[in-house]
Amino acid sequence: MEIGKPKRRITVNPKSVPIPTPLPKFPDPAPVREPTPPAKVPEKVPAHSTSTSAVSSVPNGSGQA
Amino acid sequence: MSKSKVLPHVVSEEPIIAWRMWQAVAVLNLFSDDIVYRLRAVSKHTEWKPRITLKADCFALVSSLAKSSNRQVSVHLIGFKHQVPDIYCRCGIYALRTKEKLFNYFTGMKMDPAKPWTVVSANERGILPDRIMGCTVFGQVSLWGEIIEGEDGYRAEYAYPYDLTVLADDRRIADSLREQYQVDTRIELSQAHH
Known part of the structure; x- marks a missing residue:
């Protein structure tokens, strides 16, 4: 390709680069979740469980020796 | 003294808008298994990547x-x-001053932009899709950075398509180019230039 005899130099400093930004895409709607059934409470607490004793074992700092 | 200093020099904030021609090349997208179309230069086959500035x-x-x-x-x-x-x-990245100069140039090169041609393209892994009929695309292009202005056109440092016209009655190509390059893209039937 020929552009012909050079006439002048141009320095173009655009305020913003002339590249289109992608059009925003609307997010997909959040999937509808089935209601979660309430967790089943175990009928029997295992004998070695510490789940209830952990709180009571903490010193209460009441000063009783 | 450099010759370039002899040329008049102007500074601008507005990109130059000029005309050029591309080929629409089919590329196989391995992730989606779709065919998408990309622009490449007619002569040197430089790929114009979507939403990325082309630097000379x-x-x-x-x-x-x-x-x-x-x-x-x-x-x-x-x-x-x-x-x-x-x-x-x-x-530099070449573009011509007017649409008429663009088509006169390709006519002079005995290239018929309206003639469809078969695209044989490969993706980066060298996997060839089926042979697909491609087409010529022309349109306006934004030029910026350092630019040499000639009597008939420009040689520029940076460029990106401004709008595109697909010279084929194929909506898939136009839709693919519009989606990828995010510029106005339309279809023009080949007969319009004859």
């Missing part, structure tokens, strides 16, 4: 030595890494 490179050391017997030009290009585009060189 110069391989003048090879091309100018091969094409020019002008010792001054050769010495200049060998001795100094030059600004792209340079007044001494032929480098």
